[in-house]
Amino acid sequence: MSNVTEKTTVNLLGKEANLHQQVLASFPLCDVTEDDLTQNPRFCKLLVLLAQHMDRTGLTASLKAELEKLCFCWCFLQTEQNLQSQRRQWLRTEVLHRGLQEMIQDHHVRKAHVTEPPDQNMCFRRPVNKTTPDLQFHETMEKCLLVAQCVRQLDPSSATNEEQPFVFGLTPRHVKELTPPDKDVQRMRRALPKQLENHLRQKCLHLLSYYQPECETESEGLKTVKLSHLSALLDKEKTRAESLRGTCRENAVLLQRQSQVYLCELMKCIQLLQTLILDHRLKIQTDLDRSKLDYLEGKCELVLQKLKAETVEVQLDTYTPDSISAHRKIREKLEAELKACRAEKQAAELKLTSFEILGKEFKALADEYCRLRSEIENKKWALAELTHVKS
Template structure:
């Protein structure tokens, strides 16, 4: 049974890898198990669609159209290059004529070249219709009419004999410059070898383009693999979270009340033990502080303190009674007290003066 499940799982993995490689999707093995009809639909679409989700029939037509366009573009580029070279050659003669006088042959060559270019450019405007099959021309003129009225028609053969080598030489120099720029090296090689290398330049450029396309394809595949790995890790993470949630809810939270009860009882017992320890420490401190000798001394101090308190209370009572006696005298008590104080002070002063006189008299009699 386990072997059958493993085989089925490996088949699902192959299907997922195949579909993820063919289409920009991120399928997983779980999707294959949960949505088999959707997987069958995508598998059937793979026989009709390209990896870019384009119909294969349209893709073939597109490739054919691109090939035809490439051929037409190649022909147009050839004509365009020749046309530009002729204009550059014409401009070269004009600039050279400004610096120095041209020979009669060069002047004749320039006029014939300019006339032929003008007639050729005029002929391009005859076919103004966008329909290639249309035979309607501008003003009813044709290329044959232009060739018939060209006054330099008889000079075309001599023009071509001089023009073709000149154009070939100019194009050869440009090809050599392209090769030098492409290979980033000097022009130390011979002209024939450089021209031979320039003939290989399109193939080299095409090879580089193809190499870049292959690297781009590999980069795209690496991106798909990275996305696949990301989604795989993401799915594993989700499964791990679900498993963790199950473990927590089934085991951790299930036993949590019992664990909390045990923890509470343990904390209560620990708190009671701590209170008893504190009480024991308090009693120990009291025992260390109040020894037998200390208690006896404190008892003696207490007796003396009680005796002193009793005597103070007696003195207080005596003073209170004396004050009450003085207060019973009436309103003249204050004046009597003041008079008594004044007389007592005078008596003390007189006693002091008498004592001083006696001391003075004794000193005189002794002298």
């Protein structure tokens, strides 16, 4: 049985000629020769099975995966530390650059708000040198910053090997010629740390005044002490704000979930009410409608009877029995005359209809007849008037 297994393993892995070479290649650190493998076939089989679970260095597959994972984590930590270092360096440079720009901006603002007192004796005024050390310091620093910014803009890109064309033919060397004299630059560099420190201190004091307005009336020493603890307080407030923000997010998620649960329960209640309405109320709706109809009919009949009674009461208050009977007779006579007039109108309409059947020639004769009748009536009237005048 064991011989059959060995032959099956050999057939699966390849020919016997290169089996020993494959085993030796899989374990280069093992001091084994091809003769040893030939004399010990079971040991060769064991090495073949081990080669499926181990690499050339003797590590198992799981251990190798863990080591690769640890190496990846270590590389990631190194990259993260390098990134944080680069980020801190960039932030330090950016803070210094913005601080210098703010100093220049504050200088321009102060310069714009300074007003000279009016002088009545302008002709006897002694010339004054307006270039003060503070003004020269800020002008030198502004020029240096502008020159450095222009040089940086004019430098070709380091990301490509191709040289980019310069703007208006200017090169960094042309711009560097505008740098202030070395004496002024050295004087500016010596005074820069103190000026920058004062500027940053003023910014910190403004931040402290904004954060704690009550400290504006305190002494400089107490402000300095509070200023040394300001970063810790801001970190504490930032941590508190982040905690509150996280709590707000959690509350928002909880509120959303509760709203969804509430809406689900509300929908279930609505469905239950619909079921109650459809299953219970509709069964007695017919009886309710019939009772309501009977009630409305009775109420309508009562209103009609009340209207009749009010009409009779108004008639009794307005007319006497004799006038009511006279009005009734007049009404009957008028209705009879109206009936006769309607009958006469109907007969006339029938005659007109029969006349219209005769055509347009009869219409001309009827018009001529009407004209003659009108003339006869006029002559009769005139004759009667003449007879009345003679008599």
